[in-house]
Amino acid sequence: MNICFLMYPWEEIDPENDTSLALIHECVKRNHGVALCSPANLTIRNSVTNAFCTVINRMEKVSGSLKSFYKQADIREEMLPLAGFDVIFMRANPPLDPIMLNFLDSVKDDVFIVNSLQGLREANNKLYTAAFGDSHSNIIPATHVSKNKNYLLRQIKESKSEKMILKPLNGFGGSGVILIEKSAMSNIKSLLDFYVTNSDGTSNYVILQEYIEGADQGDVRILLLNGEPIGAMKRVPGSDDHRSNVSAGGSVAKHSLTKQEKALCKQIGPKLVKDGLYFVGIDVIGGKLVEVNVMSPGGVTYMNKVYKTKIQSKVIDFVESKVMDKLKAFQRRSRLRDEVENA
Numbered sequence: 564m565n566i567c568f569l570m571y572p573w574e575e576i577d578p579e580n581d582t583s584l585a586l587i588h589e590c591v592k593r594n595h596g597v598a599l600c601s602p603a604n605l606t607i608r609n610s611v612t613n614a615f616c617t618v619i620n621r622m623e624k625v626s627g628s629l630k631s632f633y634k635q636a637d638i639r640e641e642m643l644p645l646a647g648f649d650v651i652f653m654r655a656n657p658p659l660d661p662i663m664l665n666f667l668d669s670v671k672d673d674v675f676i677v678n679s680l681q682g683l684r685e686a687n688n689k690l691y692t693a694a695f696g697d698s699h700s701n702i703i704p705a706t707h708v709s710k711n712k713n714y715l716l717r718q719i720k721e722s723k724s725e726k727m728i729l730k731p732l733n734g735f736g737g738s739g740v741i742l743i744e745k746s747a748m749s750n751i752k753s754l755l756d757f758y759v760t761n762s763d764g765t766s767n768y769v770i771l772q773e774y775i776e777g778a779d780q781g782d783v784r785i786l787l788l789n790g791e792p793i794g795a796m797k798r799v800p801g802s803d804d805h806r807s808n809v810s811a812g813g814s815v816a817k818h819s820l821t822k823q824e825k826a827l828c829k830q831i832g833p834k835l836v837k838d839g840l841y842f843v844g845i846d847v848i849g850g851k852l853v854e855v856n857v858m859s860p861g862g863v864t865y866m867n868k869v870y871k872t873k874i875q876s877k878v879i880d881f882v883e884s885k886v887m888d889k890l891k892a893f894q895r896r897s898r899l900r901d902e903v904e905n906a
C-alpha cells in the first residue's frame with residue numbers, strides 16, 4: 564500500500580524518540596510506499612488535491628534501529644495527488660488547522676484517513692471530553708465550560724474542594740493549565756478576565772474542572788487502537804509544577820493499567836471507534852479521563868523500550884486490515900456489477 568504521513572517536516576523528526584518515525588519505519592520495513600507532507604504543503608493543482616511530498620525511496624535492506632534508519636533513508640521531493648494514496652495518517656501537531664481539513668474533505672471518500680475527519684473535527688479541543696455526558700462525574704472530573712465569568716466565579720465559590728483547575732479550551736502541551744485555590748480568591752477575578760476576555764474585544768471559552776487528588780503523583784497516558792488499550796506510561800510532573808506533560812518538564816515511568824483504567828477504556832472505546840478516532844492517546848488521572856489527544860499522540864518509542872514491545876507493528880497491522888477491507892469491498896462490488904452487466 565501507499566501511505567502519506569501528514570506531519571511536521573522530515574528534518575524536524577527526533578530520530579530517537581519520535582512515534583511518527585516508528586510508524587514510518589514499520590511501513591518502510593513492510594515495503595509499503597511512504598511519503599510525508601506537512602499541512603503547509605497541501606496544494607490544489609488544476610482542481611485536484613496534491614501535496615509537495617517527501618518520498619522515501621524504496622530500500623533493499625532497512626536498518627532495525629530508528630536512528631540508523633533515519634540516517635540511511637534516501638528521500639526525494641515530489642508533487643503527488645492525495646487521492647492516489649491508500650492511507651493518510653494524521654501526525655501533525657496541534658492546533659488543528661481547519662483549512663487542512665477542507666483539503667482532506669476532497670479525498671475522504673478515496674483514502675482511509677487516521678483519524679477520521681469527523682473525529683478530528685469533533686475532538687480537536689477539550690470540549691469533546693468535557694461533553695462526554697457523564698453528569699455524575701464517574702469517568703470525567705466535574706467540568707464546566709463557559710465564557711460567563713460570573714458563572715465560573717460562582718462555581719469556584721460553591722466548590723466543596725479548595726483546589727480547581729482552570730485551562731483554555733484549545734490548549735495543548737500543558738500550556739495555560741493552572742491550579743487555582745479558593746484561599747487565593749483575590750486573584751481569581753483577574754485570572755478569569757485574562758483567560759476569557761481578549762484585548763481586541765473577542766472572548767474565549769475556558770474550562771473549570773475539579774482538581775483530581777493525586778495528580779501531583781502524575782497522570783497516565785494510555786494509547787488506544789481501535790478502542791482498545793495497546794500501551795501505557797506514567798508521566799510524573801517536575802518538582803516545581805502541577806502539570807505532567809513531558810513538554811512541561813514531566814518525566815515518564817512504567818505503568819500497568821489498573822482495573823479502573825481498564826474499565827474506563829472499555830467504556831469510552833466504542834465511542835472513539837464510532838467517531839473514527841482509531842489511534843488516540845488519553846490522559847487519565849485517578850482513573851478519570853482528562854483529555855483525548857487525537858492529532859499526534861506519542862509515547863510509542865518509550866513504551867517499546869520499557870516493555871520490549873513493538874506498538875507500531877500493531878498500528879500498521881490495523882491500518883493494513885482497513886485498507887484490505889476497502890479493497891475487498893471494491894472487488895466484491897465490481898464482481899457483482901459484472902454479473903449484472905453480463906446477465
Ligand SMILES: Nc1ncnc2c1ncn2[C@@H]1O[C@H](COP(=O)(O)OP(=O)(O)O)[C@@H](O)[C@H]1O
Nearest residue numbers: 728734735736737738773774775778806807854
Ligand atoms: N482536573 C485536573 N486535576 C489535576 N490535574 C490536572 C487536571 N487537568 C489537568 N491536569 C494536569 O495538567 C496536565 C495538562 O492538562 P490537559 O488537560 O491534559 O491539557 P493539555 O492539552 O495541555 O495536555 C495534565 O496532564 C495534568 O498533569
Ligand SMILES: [Mg+2]
Nearest residue numbers: 736737846854
Ligand atoms: Mg494532556
